[in-house]
Amino acid sequence: MPVRLVxxxxxxxxxxxxxxxxxxxxxxxxxxxQAFSGTQNVSSLQKDEAWRVNVRIQGCDLDHGYxxxxxxxxxxxxxxxxxxxxxxxxxxxxxxxxxxxxKWGATVTGLGIMxxxxxxxxxxxxxxxxxxxLSQVEADGGKxxxxxxxxxxFMRWKEQYFVNVGTDCGLTIxxxxxxxxxxxxxxxxxxxxxxxxxxxxxxxLKSTNDxxxxxxxxxxxxx
Amino acid sequence: xxxxxxxAVDRSDPYSTQGRSQPGLSYPxxxxxxxxxxxxxxxxxxxxxxxxxxxxxxxxxxxxxxxLKALRDLKNQIIGNRTKKLAFLKLGAVPSVVAILSSSxxxxxxxxxxxxxxxxxxxQSAAAIGSFACGLDxxxxxxxxxxxxxxxxxxxxxxxxxxxxxxxxxLKMIYQSKLAPKYDFHQEKDMEFLLSLLNSENExxxxxxxxxxTHSCQTAIEQQALSEAGVIKRLVALLGGSxxxxxxxxxxxxxxxxxxxxxxxxxxxPENGRELNAVIExxxxxxxxxxxxxxxxxxxxxxxxxxxxxxxxIKKELILILLELLNDPGQVGDEAPFVLSNLIAxxxxxQKLAFDASIxxxxxxxxxxxxxxxxxxxxxxxxxxxxxSKLECCRDRVLHLKVxxxxxxxxxxxxxxxxxxxxxxxxxxxxxxxxxSAGHFMNETVAVPLVQLLYDSCSFVQIAALRAISNVxxxxxxxxxxxxxxxxxxxxxxLSRSMESAVRVNAVWALKNLTFLVDNRCKEEILLELSxxxxxxxxxxxxxxVQEQAxxxxxxxxxxxxxxxxxxxxxxxxxxxxxxxxxxxxSKAEVLVQxxxxxxxxxxxxxxxxxxxxxxxxxxxxxxxxxxxxKFLQSSNSQLRTAAVWTIVNLTFPSSPGACGRVTALWNAGxxxxxxxxxxxxxxxxxxxxxTALKQLMMFGDAST
Numbered sequence: 055m056p057v058r059l060v061x062x063x064x065x066x067x068x069x070x071x072x073x074x075x076x077x078x079x080x081x082x083x084x085x086x087x088q089a090f091s092g093t094q095n096v097s098s099l100q101k102d103e104a105w106r107v108n109v110r111i112q113g114c115d116l117d118h119g120y121x122x123x124x125x126x127x128x129x130x131x132x133x134x135x136x137x138x139x140x141x142x143x144x145x146x147x148x149x150x151x152x153x154x155x156x157k158w159g160a161t162v163t164g165l166g167i168m169x170x171x172x173x174x175x176x177x178x179x180x181x182x183x184x185x186x187x188l189s190q191v192e193a194d195g196g197k198x199x200x201x202x203x204x205x206x207x208f209m210r211w212k213e214q215y216f217v218n219v220g221t222d223c224g225l226t227i228x229x230x231x232x233x234x235x236x237x238x239x240x241x242x243x244x245x246x247x248x249x250x251x252x253x254x255x256x257x258x259l260k261s262t263n264d265x266x267x268x269x270x271x272x273x274x275x276x277x
Numbered sequence: 278x279x280x281x282x283x284x285a286v287d288r289s290d291p292y293s294t295q296g297r298s299q300p301g302l303s304y305p306x307x308x309x310x311x312x313x314x315x316x317x318x319x320x321x322x323x324x325x326x327x328x329x330x331x332x333x334x335x336x337x338x339x340x341x342x343x344x345l346k347a348l349r350d351l352k353n354q355i356i357g358n359r360t361k362k363l364a365f366l367k368l369g370a371v372p373s374v375v376a377i378l379s380s381s382x383x384x385x386x387x388x389x390x391x392x393x394x395x396x397x398x399x400x401q402s403a404a405a406i407g408s409f410a411c412g413l414d415x416x417x418x419x420x421x422x423x424x425x426x427x428x429x430x431x432x433x434x435x436x437x438x439x440x441x442x443x444x445x446x447x448l449k450m451i452y453q454s455k456l457a458p459k460y461d462f463h464q465e466k467d468m469e470f471l472l473s474l475l476n477s478e479n480e481x482x483x484x485x486x487x488x489x490x491t492h493s494c495q496t497a498i499e500q501q502a503l504s505e506a507g508v509i510k511r512l513v514a515l516l517g518g519s520x521x522x523x524x525x526x527x528x529x530x531x532x533x534x535x536x537x538x539x540x541x542x543x544x545x546x547p548e549n550g551r552e553l554n555a556v557i558e559x560x561x562x563x564x565x566x567x568x569x570x571x572x573x574x575x576x577x578x579x580x581x582x583x584x585x586x587x588x589x590x591i592k593k594e595l596i597l598i599l600l601e602l603l604n605d606p607g608q609v610g611d612e613a614p615f616v617l618s619n620l621i622a623x624x625x626x627x628q629k630l631a632f633d634a635s636i637x638x639x640x641x642x643x644x645x646x647x648x649x650x651x652x653x654x655x656x657x658x659x660x661x662x663x664x665x666s667k668l669e670c671c672r673d674r675v676l677h678l679k680v681x682x683x684x685x686x687x688x689x690x691x692x693x694x695x696x697x698x699x700x701x702x703x704x705x706x707x708x709x710x711x712x713x714s715a716g717h718f719m720n721e722t723v724a725v726p727l728v729q730l731l732y733d734s735c736s737f738v739q740i741a742a743l744r745a746i747s748n749v750x751x752x753x754x755x756x757x758x759x760x761x762x763x764x765x766x767x768x769x770x771x772l773s774r775s776m777e778s779a780v781r782v783n784a785v786w787a788l789k790n791l792t793f794l795v796d797n798r799c800k801e802e803i804l805l806e807l808s809x810x811x812x813x814x815x816x817x818x819x820x821x822x823v824q825e826q827a828x829x830x831x832x833x834x835x836x837x838x839x840x841x842x843x844x845x846x847x848x849x850x851x852x853x854x855x856x857x858x859x860x861x862x863x864s865k866a867e868v869l870v871q872x873x874x875x876x877x878x879x880x881x882x883x884x885x886x887x888x889x890x891x892x893x894x895x896x897x898x899x900x901x902x903x904x905x906x907x908k909f910l911q912s913s914n915s916q917l918r919t920a921a922v923w924t925i926v927n928l929t930f931p932s933s934p935g936a937c938g939r940v941t942a943l944w945n946a947g948x949x950x951x952x953x954x955x956x957x958x959x960x961x962x963x964x965x966x967x968x969t970a971l972k973q974l975m976m977f978g979d980a981s982t
Binding site (some may be wrong): 115270 | 710
């Protein structure tokens with residue numbers, strides 16, 4: 055069975071604060087069944103490389119700031135088949151999760167150990183939709199922000215296990231993605247963060263729809 | 278309704294046999310007379326056999342001593358022995374015993390000799406009657422039908438303590454049953470009588486008063502009346518009494534305050550709930566039953582008066598006490614999981630506290646101990662279901678501890694309540710999208726026996742199974758074909774035709790979830806089983822919730838690959854026309870939302886798909902004064918507005934060749950001006966997509982001029 059990281063605590067969670075109804079509203083393009091495709095740039099100093107990536111949303115629980123789905127990487131050199139992973143997302147809604155990650159590894163760079171918070175800010179700032187929020191985030195992690203009407207959704211996606219290959223496939227899922235989703239057109243931008251990999255590997259996806267001329271939405275409801 | 282005086286007293290001469298209509302005591306005998314009329318066969322058989330004992334009680338020739346002995350014998354045989362009770366019941370023992378009770382009661386009133394004898398008879402017959410009523414509804418019925426109730430009621434104030442005890446205990450047994458006569462708290466006389474019971478120094482009599490309240494107090498008005506009569510104060514005082522009084526009082530207090538915040542406040546508010554400290558103390562009592570009753574009482578109060586017991590120390594203590602009571606091998610252990618459910622149901626915070634205290638492990642331990650009485654098994658599954666209702670950590674833990682293995686066994690249990698409880702548990706555990714994704718539920722161990730429950734004889738089990746299946750079929754590992762193979766679809770379709778709407782709606786819900794992201798082969802298998810005509814009739818089901826699920830099913834059918842859209846065009850567009858019809862016929866927003874999303878999905882297809890949608894929205898014939906699309910855009914329901922906007926986005930999708938014509942039609946229908954009002958809609962989705970739609974509509978220029 056694939057390697058899973060089990061978190062005992064979630065320091066980035068904000069408990070006990072009430073902001074009324076400031077959770078992000080449901081955004082159709084980020085709902086269950088929705089698919090996205092694009093690329094992940096895995097370039098290093100040696101070469102330029104990009105994998106084709108498909109993402110599908112499987113589960114969504116806005117009350118708990120939770121999202122999950124699968125990620126499929128195609129034309130991966132080390133693998134014979136597309137590699138599929140299952141990921142879980144934390145939605146930065148300032149109620150369940152803030153912009154501060156607080157886990158998943160400290161950063162050690164040539165400049166010494168960076169604080170987690172600085173790392174977070176460095177990555178979020180790479181999204182053009184983030185700067186208007188910067189000052190508030192620097193002050194208190196964005197706890198007092200009302201993101202419910204912001205046309206972008208910020209998330210962290212963490213791959214939890216490989217669905218169709220073994221852990222010896224040569225790939226790693228040790229890192230996580232900083233993700234920014236645009237509610238208006240469903241485009242996704244992300245940066246893969248893994249202290250042991252090249253920094254700022256970019257993920258760029260667009261909403262897809264099986265060759266249709268338009269958007270299609272499916273539904274399920276758990277009892 | 279009844280008081281001290283309302284009963285028939287036989288004041289006729291107890292020594293006379295003339296005019297007697299019922300068998301009873303004979304002349305006071307000073308010596309034994311051999312029974313001369315006894316049939317030979319009876320005389321030769323075992324005198325302790327039920328028939329013989331009853332015969333002796335009935336016979337006019339049996340001596341006092343013999344009758345008393347027979348009575349004692351009968352009582353000793355039936356106490357704690359359900360089989361014997363049933364046997365004696367069947368033979369008509371109860372009327373005989375009640376007759377003897379009645380005679381002795383009457384004899385007492387008439388004064389006279391043999392007081393001691395009559396008192397012994399009263400004690401033994403009351404005890405026998407109590408035993409018949411104990412835990413046996415048929416016994417209770419027989420006892421009431423034979424007229425025992427008023428006689429017993431009179432006994433409880435008897436000067437002889439033993440007689441009073443026997444009468445009170447017997448009545449308490451009756452009051453444990455739903456069949457007991459309902460006490461009228463509104464009659465002043467009756468309320469006074471009740472208070473006199475509560476004030477009695479005899480513990481059996483005072484606890485009888487409490488039991489009457491527990492049984493009969495049902496409405497808020499009754500609770501109010503009891504509270505005003507000062508009953509609560511008396512009950513609280515009984516908390517400091519004997520064991521019997523404490524236990525009866527705890528149950529009674531819970532009944533008086535349950536779901537009545539006003540009455541509860543009279544306990545909770547004075548001096549910060551000082552009176553309830555006695556209940557809290559009893560939580561720590563040495564008797565397990567008392568601890569359980571105290572927990573139940575506190576939980577009821579807290580569920581009624583929400584701000585009470587905010588102290589997390591007490592909450593944690595409640596959990597730990599219940600945790601320990603789960604170990605009890607008897608009735609207390611059977612009831613403990615139900616009390617736990619009462620504590621944590623719908624309360625995520627309490628569920629977390631319970632999880633942290635390792636309640637999941639304890640409940641699983643109980644399951645592992647092996648086969649239990651059905652009641653306990655049901656309780657454990659329901660408690661586990663409550664724990665897993667909201668918390669992912671609980672679901673994870675439960676799966677890790679391999680509880681699913683017990684579920685399979687429970688599905689085959691004799692008790693319908695156990696089967697249903699196992700389904701409810703599975704439904705809640707399978708709310709875990711993470712584990713659904715990992716394919717933990719759609720396997721042969723779980724899915725196959727679960728499908729079997731769709732054929733269960735009890736409809737509440739079927740419904741519980743349907744609800745669990747609704748979740749389990751949301752499997753992302755493409756195991757849905759397993760479900761089709763084990764006959765699941767066939768039976769779901771069958772149940773979608775049920776007379777019971779609860780069965781229909783859950784069957785269609787399960788089918789809807791099954792069709793989510795499913796491949797075309799599976800879609801075809803489903804449609805083959807379901808048939809377009811059945812699906813069409815579900816779309817116009819008399820119940821709106823069924824319609825809603827059916828439309829959502831169609832919505833899923835036309836999602837996926839482009840050619841999936843053709844499903845609604847089959848049979849001359851049967852389904853498509855049904856959608857169009859329902860758009861105009863229904864006013865239920867939830868149904869309209871699914872209709873519009875279905876049309877929207879169709880409109881994301883090719884040219885002829887988009888045109889077909891236009892025809893449904895803007896029919897050539899018909900006299901729509903107002904375009905329904907505009908009506909939907911103006912709906913107060915944000916989901917409906919969203920679905921309507923998406924439809925327009927799809928109809929005006931730039932790359933499509935025929936977009937221009939559709940754009941013109943939409944302009945003419947006033948869509949553009951309507952959309953312009955929506956660019957700052959409070960719903961983010963509507964706001965953003967109205968802007969997208971407007972942009973697309975504007976691309977073709979202002980066609981209205």
